[in-house]
Amino acid sequence: MSRPVIVVVGAGPGVSGSVARRFADEGYDVALLGADQQVLDDLVPDLEARGATVGHTVADVTDEQAARDAVRRFGEHTGHIDVLHFNPSAYREKDPLTLSVPELLEDVALGVGALLTVAQAARPHMSAGGRISVTGSMAADEPWEGAASLGVQKAGVRNLVHSLDKALRGDGIRAVSVTVRGTLSREGAFTPDRVADALWDAVTTDESQWRTEVPYPG
Template sequence: MTSPVYVVLGAGPGLGLAVARRFAQEGYVAVLAGKSRADAEPLAETLAGEGHQAQGVGVDLTDPAAITGIIAGVGTEHGRIDVLHFNPSAWREKDPLHLTVPELLEDVTLGAGALLPAVQAAHPFFADGARVLVTGSAAADKPSKAAASLGVQKAAVRNLVTSLDATLAPQHRAVAVQVNGVLGREGPFSPPPIAEAMWQAVARPDEEWTPHVAYDG
């Protein structure tokens, strides 16, 4: 396999599909991992219908063993992983007076902790110059009291990216693209321009690399 491989965890019909499309347009094989194969396969079929190489797989992102199995399977099948995109987050409408510790830990496991087994499983398959890409959010700095766990997830995963980048460098790098706005169907915070910003963040040369990029629309 000579084509570069892009893998997105937490793929959905919005931003996940848009970013996968942007990388596919650059010649990447796009592997979209959703909650189930039934969720992911239609996304892959959409890209395939546009002339791209794509496949859909399902994975439970709260299960480290399942993550390891899926990522190792993709790496073995394709012989390489060039971009690992971590896109999930958990939305739970509970403020800090009602959010329980088990609920907080469950959400952080999905929205931040799942990145660890994903990178660990992908690392043996990383091609030269491979990148870890993480979808960040303004919630890391301005959390909503109505969904208190989201800000913790995004602050935690941003912090983790800093450590990952330092650990992977110089052969591989990691970046969190912090989206400082509310996702919408149109305008600067719609999926296509955000996907372009994520492509640009990953495509930067090493001499311009930083582990954090802000997208302000």
């Protein structure tokens, strides 16, 4: 049997890179979709050294056609997508009195809308047991007014995860958002590797215990 496959959307050096490494260590092949070729080039040899076969594509995930095509190519090449992990969000340091509507919509297109795009593209290649995971944030519940669009994105993407789970669970596919209740750091509970561990635990939760939102720390 072929190895399971994770597609990491928004692949970068932080949590998404740690997620790719954690799943590679667990025997997954990895497909990376990101915005920066150099970042992807840096990730690939590390993942290959862990035994993974790695595919990678640079695309703007707010370009709906480009994102759909990239995920479709991954699915067609591997024959299946077992986990789709979504990481992107936009950080724009503007409060709600200076944030414009076009700026808000631009950020939401990345942090929420792109999940819709890649989930729809991945669905034909997913079957029972498939999982969708999202890096969530406490900004959904406790937004900082200095970056007002981030809280909107994180609340919106969590809501979309709930809807995706309801739409897919009849086919045995589940979705989960892991709400990171702290600031990423180089040490302690909020290192990217620790968050990746939490995402692994959430994705591999038995369906009888499934929750569509998991706080971290629990």
